Amino acid sequence: MRVRRAVVALAVAGGIAAVPSAAVAAVPAGTTWAGWDAPGPLGVGIPSHVTASGATTAILGSDTTNDVVPLAVMSAAGSRVGDLPVGEYAGVDGLSIAAAGSDRLLLAQNCTIRRSEDRGLTWRAAEPLALCSGHAPVVRAVSSDVAFASIANRTWRTTDGGATWPVMNASERAPDLPIDALLGLRIVGEGPKASALQRTVDGGASWQSVMLPAPPEQAPPVGPTPPTDAPATPAPTPAPAVVGSLPRLAGLARRGDGTILLGAGDALLVSTDGGQTFARRPVPDLPGSGGVVVESAACGPAGGCVVGVETQNDPKRRIALRYAGDAFGGRVAALPASHVSAPDPDVVLGLTSQEGRNQVVRTDDAGATPYREVTPGPGRTPSLGRHGLLAISSLDRLHVSADHGATWDDVPMLTPLGLVGVTRAAGKLVALANDGTVRRLDGGTWTTLADLRAIEPTDLAVAGDVPIVVGERGVVRLTGAGSPEPVTSRALQGRGFAAVEARGNVVIATRTAGGGRLTVRSTDGGRSWRQSPPLPAETKDIQIVSATVAYALTKRTLYRSTDGGRTFRWRAMAPKLGSAGSRGEGWPSVEFSSARSGVIITTSGAFVTRDGGATLAPLPTPGARTPAAAAIFGSGVVVHDAARGTVLRHPTLLKGEEPSLTLRTAGRVRRTSGGRRTVTVVGMLRGATDDGPVALLGIRRAGSDNTVKRVLTPNVDGSFRLRVRLGKSERGVQAWSRGAVRPERTDLASVSRILRIR
Numbered sequence: 059m060r061v062r063r064a065v066v067a068l069a070v071a072g073g074i075a076a077v078p079s080a081a082v083a084a085v086p087a088g089t090t091w092a093g094w095d096a097p098g099p100l101g102v103g104i105p106s107h108v109t110a111s112g113a114t115t116a117i118l119g120s121d122t123t124n125d126v127v128p129l130a131v132m133s134a135a136g137s138r139v140g141d142l143p144v145g146e147y148a149g150v151d152g153l154s155i156a157a158a159g160s161d162r163l164l165l166a167q168n169c170t171i172r173r174s175e176d177r178g179l180t181w182r183a184a185e186p187l188a189l190c191s192g193h194a195p196v197v198r199a200v201s202s203d204v205a206f207a208s209i210a211n212r213t214w215r216t217t218d219g220g221a222t223w224p225v226m227n228a229s230e231r232a233p234d235l236p237i238d239a240l241l242g243l244r245i246v247g248e249g250p251k252a253s254a255l256q257r258t259v260d261g262g263a264s265w266q267s268v269m270l271p272a273p274p275e276q277a278p279p280v281g282p283t284p285p286t287d288a289p290a291t292p293a294p295t296p297a298p299a300v301v302g303s304l305p306r307l308a309g310l311a312r313r314g315d316g317t318i319l320l321g322a323g324d325a326l327l328v329s330t331d332g333g334q335t336f337a338r339r340p341v342p343d344l345p346g347s348g349g350v351v352v353e354s355a356a357c358g359p360a361g362g363c364v365v366g367v368e369t370q371n372d373p374k375r376r377i378a379l380r381y382a383g384d385a386f387g388g389r390v391a392a393l394p395a396s397h398v399s400a401p402d403p404d405v406v407l408g409l410t411s412q413e414g415r416n417q418v419v420r421t422d423d424a425g426a427t428p429y430r431e432v433t434p435g436p437g438r439t440p441s442l443g444r445h446g447l448l449a450i451s452s453l454d455r456l457h458v459s460a461d462h463g464a465t466w467d468d469v470p471m472l473t474p475l476g477l478v479g480v481t482r483a484a485g486k487l488v489a490l491a492n493d494g495t496v497r498r499l500d501g502g503t504w505t506t507l508a509d510l511r512a513i514e515p516t517d518l519a520v521a522g523d524v525p526i527v528v529g530e531r532g533v534v535r536l537t538g539a540g541s542p543e544p545v546t547s548r549a550l551q552g553r554g555f556a557a558v559e560a561r562g563n564v565v566i567a568t569r570t571a572g573g574g575r576l577t578v579r580s581t582d583g584g585r586s587w588r589q590s591p592p593l594p595a596e597t598k599d600i601q602i603v604s605a606t607v608a609y610a611l612t613k614r615t616l617y618r619s620t621d622g623g624r625t626f627r628w629r630a631m632a633p634k635l636g637s638a639g640s641r642g643e644g645w646p647s648v649e650f651s652s653a654r655s656g657v658i659i660t661t662s663g664a665f666v667t668r669d670g671g672a673t674l675a676p677l678p679t680p681g682a683r684t685p686a687a688a689a690i691f692g693s694g695v696v697v698h699d700a701a702r703g704t705v706l707r708h709p710t711l712l713k714g715e716e717p718s719l720t721l722r723t724a725g726r727v728r729r730t731s732g733g734r735r736t737v738t739v740v741g742m743l744r745g746a747t748d749d750g751p752v753a754l755l756g757i758r759r760a761g762s763d764n765t766v767k768r769v770l771t772p773n774v775d776g777s778f779r780l781r782v783r784l785g786k787s788e789r790g791v792q793a794w795s796r797g798a799v800r801p802e803r804t805d806l807a808s809v810s811r812i813l814r815i816r
Contacts, residue, residue, distance in 0.1 A: 086707070090129070090140025090179055091680055091799050094708045097459070098466070099452040100139045101434040101703030102128035106150040108409055108418045110401040111157035111199065116178070117418055117433060118142070120150050121701065123641070124681060127153070128702055130433060131177040135160045138177045139704055141680070152194040159202030164220050166197040166207055173220035187214050188225050198232070204239045206262065208232030213262040215239070226262045233262060235310040235318070243268075243318065243333045245307045252303040255320065257333050269300035270327060271338040309355035313363055319381070321352025326365060326381065341367060342379070342386055354393050355381075358400040364424050366393035378425055390425030407432065430454070434703030444481040444519060445559070445601045445649065450698070450705060451477070458487065472497060472504045478516070484523040490515055496527060496536060508542050510534055519560035521583040528567050530554035535584050549578050549587040560584075561602035566623050570595055579623055590624050593617070598646035607653040609671070611646050614660045616671045628761055629671040632660040635794055636766040638753035639663045640676065642701070644684040657688040657695070663796075664688050664697070666712070666807075676807040678797030680706060711804060717745035719752070719793050719808040724779070727815060733786030737815055741793055743776040746805040750798045752778065756788040757812050767791065790814040
């Protein structure tokens with residue numbers, strides 16, 4: 059039960075049978091954190107860079123918190139997602155990345171270029187670039203061995219895969235289009251004013267100007283032929299007029315057959331001799347355009363090219379044309395705005411902006427169909443699937459798993475409507491859509507099972523195999539072939555309900571009423587109902603785990619039922635840990651895989667319990683981010699990293715040895731008026747890295763909120779010492795360490811015993 063409508067999200071599995079049909083075991087992507095993998099789609103949050111070579115694509119994110127930037131690499135040789143260390147005060151604008159073959163990546167930052175031979179798992183830095191003075195070089199790869207790095211007045215080149223970078227030119231920049239280790243082209247000057255094309259044949263050490271064909275209006279005029287009685291002889295064909303500069307040069311690209319393209323206003327300049335000479339090809343005008351201007355071009359390693367143009371009367375109107383052989387073809391979708399590459403025939407990808415957010419987009423048919431987004435963006439939506447089902451809405455697909463990500467059923471998302479929630483009934487996926495209809499997935503297509511707009515539906519669950527839908531104007535059971543059966547009951551009294559949860563024949567429905575949450579319960583699959591004691595008004599989620607055990611969660615407080623959800627009692631409160639806690643608030647939710655083991659996500663972070671909520675411990679996650687959803691399966695955990703839009707999994711995390719965190723007093727307790735006390739506390743953290751934060755809490759009686767007394771970093775040996783003042787209601791102190799996910803290992807969280815201070 060989720061007490062909120064959600065369009066896209068993640069729900070986590072809790073031990074139900076695998077989803078039928080075409081569930082196929084996915085090969086999980088590797089990560090940059092030992093022990094973790096990524097069984098679903100890969101994301102970096104908001105992308106900032108993209109580069110591609112053949113079947114390998116590398117994407118950088120935008121967030122540089124914790125001195126790292128998100129990285130995703132998708133490759134036929136194996137994919138990877140994780141973090142790329144960039145150091146303190148680094149921003150993504152100072153980075154440049156290039157894919158150089160299937161495994162090799164080159165990353166330029168400041169005056170250093172690092173290379174990875176394993177798709178981003180490890181990095182090795184070359185010697186700092188000679189004569190570099192703190193600028194951010196741009197790196198362009200030609201092959202797995204050859205690449206150029208450049209700033210405005212310096213060029214470096216590698217011919218050994220990035221191991222060394224000698225200076226090629228100490229006063230000028232590198233080619234815009236490097237063709238091999240020696241040959242390259244660059245545009246000098248940009249925009250509507252005159253710009254020129256230059257060519258190098260020695261790796262950028264020297265440059266020569268290239269003469270370009272002049273527009274027709276710049277060709278010398280031909281005068282009238284005087285009359286004569288002499289026999290007519292054919293006039294010699296004049297050589298094409300050439301000029302040293304033209305306005306609006308843009309869009310350098312090279313086709314697989316060696317043909318070089320260059321945009322020049324309303325024409326495309328074409329060279330078949332390595333850029334020595336060019337011929338002019340007028341770009342077809344478009345009706346109502348007022349003329350066109352070439353702005354970009356992309357050519358794959360084989361086949362044709364795509365030429366991007368903008369219209370004169372509306373520069374925001376961008377389209378593209380195919381260019382194959384020696385002629386223009388039909389219109390196709392506009393090229394991406396930046397970072398454009400064409401790594402395979404008819405494949406084009408790059409960065410574009412949609413509704414103010416960067417997206418990596420790709421086409422596999424040269425733009426004949428619209429570009430599609432490659433990676434999911436960030437999102438902090440709560441669960442889409444109901445308890446017991448892992449369902450990730452990613453782009454236009456719904457990725458479903460019933461075994462915590464080991465196997466997946468990849469099905470279409472219901473677009474553009476979107477879904478409120480997804481569950482299973484009679485072995486098939488059933489969903490409540492945003493238009494008030496209940497849909498069932500039959501043969502890969504969402505078909506309408508029932509139209510329930512009359513009750514203004516808000517949530518659904520399944521009791522046995524019968525879907526139960528609650529709404530603002532009633533409750534309906536879908537029996538038979540989806541036949542709506544309105545439920546009448548004295549306990550319902552014609553009320554509407556906002557949320558529903560079911561397991562077996564036990565069903566719980568709730569709605570806000572007065573100062574609490576009105577709760578009704580059924581033990582016969584929703585046929586008859588009785589009113590139960592109300593839950594707190596702030597209840598956000600309910601899960602029925604077994605015939606006897608159920609849990610409910612407010613923002614931070616967990617309640618447990620041992621009578622099948624009839625009554626709930628206070629169980630635990632997730633503490634606020636200040637800067638020692640998780641980053642970002644989560645939408646409160648519970649996900650128990652057994653009566654004792656589960657994860658609760660609260661507004662103060664995610665916590666694990668293995669004893670039914672009697673004790674809690676922070677759940678360590680990459681980047682210490684609060685996940686959108688999480689679950690335990692055996693000794694493993696699965697989390698949805700909301701900032702990346704990626705599911706991450708560690709199959710043996712909870713088998714690890716928990717670090718030791720102990721407290722003791724040093725010296726005497728000093729007592730003052732009003733029951734206040736001051737004491738020196740000495741602590742020791744063993745079995746974990748020593749640079750993680752530790753929060754010291756002042757502990758009150760059960761059911762009361764605790765206070766953060768101090769957040770500190772232990773000494774190198776794990777020790778810490780501080781002076782603590784306790785109020786009259788505080789009976790002691792307790793230390794909390796959130797654990798840490800690091801490249802080499804993951805440290806579990808640790809919580810000390812309460813140190814009583816009398």
